[in-house]
Amino acid sequence: MPLPDSTSAGRKVGFVSLGCPKALVDSERILTQLRVEGYDIVQTYDDADVVVVNTCGFIDSAVTESLDAIGEAMAENGKVIVTGCLGKRPEQIREAHPDVLAITGPQDYRSVMNAVYAALPPTHDPFVDLVPRRFEENDIGIKLTPKHYAYLKISEGCNHRCSFCIIPSMRGDLVSRPVDEVLREAEKLAMGGVKELLVISQDTSAYGVDVKYAERTWRGKAYQTRMKALCEGLSELGIWTRLHYVYPYPHVDDIIPLMAERNADGLPKLLPYLDIPFQHASPRVLKLMKRPGAVDKTLERIQRWRDICPDITLRSTFIVGFPGETEAEFEELLDFLDEAQLDRVGAFAYSPVEGAAANALPDPVPEDVKQERLARFMARQAEISEAKLADKVGSVQRCLVDAIDGELAIARSMADAPEIDGLVQIQNGFEAGLKPGDFVDVEIMGSDEHDLYGEVPFDD
Numbered sequence: 001m002p003l004p005d006s007t008s009a010g011r012k013v014g015f016v017s018l019g020c021p022k023a024l025v026d027s028e029r030i031l032t033q034l035r036v037e038g039y040d041i042v043q044t045y046d047d048a049d050v051v052v053v054n055t056c057g058f059i060d061s062a063v064t065e066s067l068d069a070i071g072e073a074m075a076e077n078g079k080v081i082v083t084g085c086l087g088k089r090p091e092q093i094r095e096a097h098p099d100v101l102a103i104t105g106p107q108d109y110r111s112v113m114n115a116v117y118a119a120l121p122p123t124h125d126p127f128v129d130l131v132p133r134r135f136e137e138n139d140i141g142i143k144l145t146p147k148h149y150a151y152l153k154i155s156e157g158c159n160h161r162c163s164f165c166i167i168p169s170m171r172g173d174l175v176s177r178p179v180d181e182v183l184r185e186a187e188k189l190a191m192g193g194v195k196e197l198l199v200i201s202q203d204t205s206a207y208g209v210d211v212k213y214a215e216r217t218w219r220g221k222a223y224q225t226r227m228k229a230l231c232e233g234l235s236e237l238g239i240w241t242r243l244h245y246v247y248p249y250p251h252v253d254d255i256i257p258l259m260a261e262r263n264a265d266g267l268p269k270l271l272p273y274l275d276i277p278f279q280h281a282s283p284r285v286l287k288l289m290k291r292p293g294a295v296d297k298t299l300e301r302i303q304r305w306r307d308i309c310p311d312i313t314l315r316s317t318f319i320v321g322f323p324g325e326t327e328a329e330f331e332e333l334l335d336f337l338d339e340a341q342l343d344r345v346g347a348f349a350y351s352p353v354e355g356a357a358a359n360a361l362p363d364p365v366p367e368d369v370k371q372e373r374l375a376r377f378m379a380r381q382a383e384i385s386e387a388k389l390a391d392k393v394g395s396v397q398r399c400l401v402d403a404i405d406g407e408l409a410i411a412r413s414m415a416d417a418p419e420i421d422g423l424v425q426i427q428n429g430f431e432a433g434l435k436p437g438d439f440v441d442v443e444i445m446g447s448d449e450h451d452l453y454g455e456v457p458f459d460d
């Protein structure tokens with residue numbers, strides 16, 4: 001991952017960022033603090049006086065990747081501080097790499113900084129040290145995303161205890177950020193040129209439960225620390241806001257009208273997009289997973305959302321081959337796909353995560369059966385996604401340009417989140433003078449299983 005370069009002379013820190021968008025936000029925060037405190041962020045192991053590795057520990061392959069990254073940093077540099085989710089398992093890290101300098105857990109920014117101070121003691125500069133080191137009002141800190149979109153983390157931790165997941169044991173129970181603090185950060189990002197905010201958390205619909213929906217003030221108006229009020233505040237910024245990790249609770253219904261409402265520019269106040277990890281559709285499997293299991297209500301709810309906001313895009317993720325999943329239960333899942341007609345779907349074959357309660361469940365599904373089910377699942381959804389995208393041919397879609405590639409502009413419509421969904425290739429993007437961060441209306445002329453193809457119409 002390319003990291004921002006620094007020109008000031010000083011103590012030099014290398015940084016390796018692994019894992020999900022939530023870990024990326026942690027990396028941004030540590031990098032910003034390092035920069036504020038006068039450290040240089042450098043691009044190579046050779047240039048670094050110390051290397052910080054922000055790890056992921058969610059599934060076994062992520063653990064392996066994290067241990068490999070630590071090993072590489074040890075071999076190339078030798079002075080390594082480990083942080084992030086895998087930091088919750090220090091024995092595992094020490095067993096593979098006994099000589100790392102320090103190990104801290106996720107969101108433990110202060111301990112990472114203390115480890116950096118120990119490795120590279122701050123030097124006393126009588127001129128600089130008299131100046132308080134803090135952000136300017138509109139400083140948005142270091143971002144690892146392109147300039148025109150940013151992740152907005154609204155809470156840490158999770159109150160659920162899904163049996164396949166160890167996040168609560170790594171990140172703790174839900175802790176929501178006060179709504180005014182989140183809105184102020186969003187405002188700064190918008191003023192700094194961000195055109196799309198990606199709201200992330202472990203459970204966005206639970207936002208504010210822990211603080212009893214405390215009321216705060218932003219721009220002279222009262223807002224509750226609650227998903228709906230947050231969305232209302234964000235809609236004031238006039239940029240795209242996309243919600244991730246939302247659970248299908250009844251109160252999610254309250255935000256759908258905002259997706260159907262238009263602002264003064266004719267754009268939805270909130271992107272008509274929900275990323276909802278359903279994980280399965282069989283009530284028994286959902287119970288084993290310790291997830292909410294009212295599948296019929298979920299289908300009804302989806303229908304109601306579509307009645308209110310017909311162009312809503314629904315994205316979800318699923319696990320196939322969970323311990324005890326029978327062929328009949330897997331077929332229930334396929335039937336759910338047919339009925340729900342989701343726009344975007346990701347799926348994984350179940351793989352045990354060290355420390356997860358699901359490991360103790362009986363009747364594990366053999367690996368070949370898991371893989372065969374995954375292939376059937378993906379084939380079924382591919383047909384649905386392809387048909388849904390084909391329906392868009394002939395329409396005009398508002399898109400946000402991510403990059404220029406030769407003659408093409410690579411963009412995303414409101415239905416596409418960065419990294420995980422599809423793209424819109426604009427065939428005459430260069431000729432139309434587009435650049436990253438531009439909004440543009442695109443005439444859709446073709447589609448395939450993942451992407452759309454179109455052109456910017458020119459006036460004759």
Ligand code: SF4
Nearest residue numbers: 158160162165167202
């Ligand atoms: S909702 Fe479940 S899967 Fe998501 S973080 Fe919480 S415990 Fe893990």
